[in-house]
Amino acid sequence: MMQVYEEKHFNDMLEMLEQLVNMDSGSNDKDGVDRVGTFLREAYEQIGFVSEVHENDTYGNSISLRHQDAANPDILILAHMDTVFPSGTAKERPFTVRDGRAYGPGVIDMKGSQAMLFYTMKTLMEQQNAAYKHVEIVLNSDEEVGTVSSRALIEEKTKGKKAALVMEPARENGSIVSSRRGSGRYDLDIKGRSAHSGMNPERGINAIEELAHKIIDLQGLSDPENNLHVNVGMIEGGTSVNTIAPSAKASIDVRISTASQGETIDKEIQAIARKHAVDGTEITLTGGINRPPMEWSDEVQRLVDIIQAEAGKIGLNVQDTATGGGSDASFTAAMGVPTVDGLGPVGGKQHTSEEYLVVDSLMERMALFTNVLEQLSKE
Missing domain, CATH: 3.40.630.10 (Zn peptidases)
Structure with missing residues (x-):
């Protein structure tokens, strides 16, 4: 050269x-x-x-x-x-x-x-x-x-x-x-109600169960053929193994290839957050697309x-x-x-x-x- x-x-x-x-x-x-x-x-x-x-x-x-x-x-x-x-x-x-x-x-x-x-x-x-x-x-x-x-x-x-x-x-x-690619970050915070898993489990509302449904739905939004990926990268929840989990959290990473994908995926994530799989849970979603x-x-x-x-x-x-x-x-x-x-x-x-x-x-x-x-x- x-x-x-x-x-x-x-x-x-x-x-x-x-x-x-x-x-x-x-x-x-x-x-x-x-x-x-x-x-x-x-x-x-x-x-x-x-x-x-x-x-x-x-x-x-x-x-x-x-x-x-x-x-x-x-x-x-x-x-x-x-x-x-x-x-x-x-x-x-x-x-x-x-x-x-x-x-x-x-x-x-x-x-x-x-x-x-x-x-x-x-x-x-x-x-x-x-x-x-x-x-x-x-x-x-x-x-x-x-x-x-x-x-x-x-x-x-x-x-x-x-x-x-x-x-x-x-x-x-x-x-x-x-x-x-553009990117987004979302945080999902779920509140349930604790109860002893052996003595009175019926009194509990399991936040981890709600989160499990959310994880499957969120991961299902990925569309690799169109270079769109949604990844639930971090989760936490519960207080002990013998307690119905009163809380659970997840952090979600989103990667998009076009601005229109960002608009669509944001609406889809919000729709998933509004849907309850477990009666009585409280669901809070924060975040959004932060890089076009x-x-x-x-x-x-x-x-x-x-x-x-x-x-x-x-x-x-x-x-x-x-x-x-x-x-x-x-x-x-x-x-x-x-x-x-x-x-x-x-x-x-x-x-x-x-x-x-x-x-x-x-x-x-x-x-x-x-x-x-x-x-x-x-x-």
Whole structure:
């Protein structure tokens, strides 16, 4: 493969990555996420970007950025700062590099993307390439827990944009992501009445029995041929083996491929919750579809074509793929803005102690992203 890009910032990028990985920033660690946010905000401000801090009392503060010379930027870039790892993880297994791979909490999901994105902007400015004036960046704080506090910010910043580029890591084979399934989470809470199972079982109302019927009905909603899945993933109930169960709970995961599936499945789940198999039970359903699907479209394919053409120019063969996992790309796509995800570096084993980043992919994907932004800014 012929590499036609500079490696001027390689060591600087690795140093930034090390600093980021060694800062804990689990979604529920507000102080840690804010520490990462302050670090990144100050770095961007040093190269002429103007930041706006969007404060939140529960989760970390999200940050929006645009260059001081930008006017009505029409390309949105999303990159989240939080990880899934608890405080103390960075101390237990700090950033390391072995055999061409970097390791550490959040190294690929997505602190590698943060370092790559910053040096993409710095490179564009050094090259006097005006593409940096066409972008607005959102660094959000709670993607790993469903983007509960930053979704409104993302949707607001999506308005008026011609494209959204999401910096989740590339797949392990280097593919970018052109569609994602949407998702939902529901919780079912059932109340019955306790009674001794030997002395007076007739006085009891068995919440577990009600839940058993619900599980069968819910699982039956899955339609694998149409890429729709409903999974009752967690259950609990009862107080002792010789007591009629007075309570039972279940948590349900839903994966959808189209917005219409989401509307239909929500109604079907609510209908199941309203139906009583055991007289006298009280049933409470909470939750809903919380991530719309990122659906493929002709406009998305056009973005993919641009990315693949630019990849070919620097000797990369980049494929696109669909995936079942969720990301913030769902929110921009649902607003009708063509969106492509997986534009970060290459790596894998996210959310595990073996999470890794292919070090050489940092420069490759930075070069690709730089060229893609240049092409999009000309249109």
